[in-house]
Amino acid sequence: MSKSDHAPPTVRVPEGWRETSSTVETMFDAKVVSVRAHTVVFEDAALRDAIRDRTGVDGTWRFFFASRLRLRPNVTPSKPLTRLVDDRANAGFVDQLGERGFRDVTSVESRRFAVERTEANLTRYRARVRVRTGTDDGTGTDDGTVTDDGTETDGAAVTVAAEGYLAVWPADEGYLVAGGAYPVSVADDGELAAAVASSLAPARHREELFELIRSTA
Structure with missing residues (x-):
């Protein structure tokens, strides 16, 4: 049975994660077909709280999102359509990383990835992000934080240094898209950097991201 056009994707999120948004929007309109996406976004609130309590640095260290894509008119997913959806989804993921403050976003590799009874196109990205105190989401540019009065500090x-993955696969007469990013290492020296680095577990972060992708339905 196919899922409702308006149903969000389901995700088995671990304890300590929280949903931050749920949106419905047109992903793209290619004249012959339009794609509507229902997207849910989660963050690792437990890691955020732990690092903030230890260091005062506050930001979204790990995030995950999943989208259910519906096609109009209803068409059977094909190789050309899958390539189009994959290209648009990856471009959107790069834009999303940029909006979150990630810089030097680079696609590293693409491969097949087992999900449920099929395989997804999985693309890995590398990037860097400056996380600081004094901003609402903890991120900022390398030039400093701009305050309400226009001054910079x-x-x-x-x-x-961060890594991200995006997976795209056909599902329920449409597509599912899932991915996220996590910190790999801290590029700076000093007590603050060491305190943040001690809270990171990149191998575990990666495996948990893969589990989140596999759980998306």
Whole structure:
């Protein structure tokens, strides 16, 4: 049985994660077909709280999103359509990383990835992000944090190397898209950087991201 056009994707999120948004929008309109996406976004709130309590640096360290895509008119997914959806989804993921403050976003590799009874196109990305105190979401540019009165202050901050993955696969007469990003290492030296680095577990972060992707339905 196919899922409702308006049904969000379901995800088995671990304890300590929380949903931050749920949106419905047109992903793209290619004249012959339009794609409507229902997207849910989650963050690792437990990791955020732990690092903030230890260091004062506050930001979204790990996030995950999943989208259910519906096609109009209803058409059977094909190789050309899958390539189009995959290209648009990856471009959107790069834009999303940019909006979250990630810089130097680079596609590293693409491969097949087992999900449920099929395989997804999985693309890996590398990036860096400056995470600092004194902003609403903890991220900022390398030039400093701009305050409400227009002045700029450096504040306490760390530069983090990050990795992200995006998976795209046909499902329920449409497509599912899932992915996210996590910190790999801290590029800076000093007590603050060491305190942040001690809270990171990149191998575990990666495996948990893969589990989130596999759980998406």
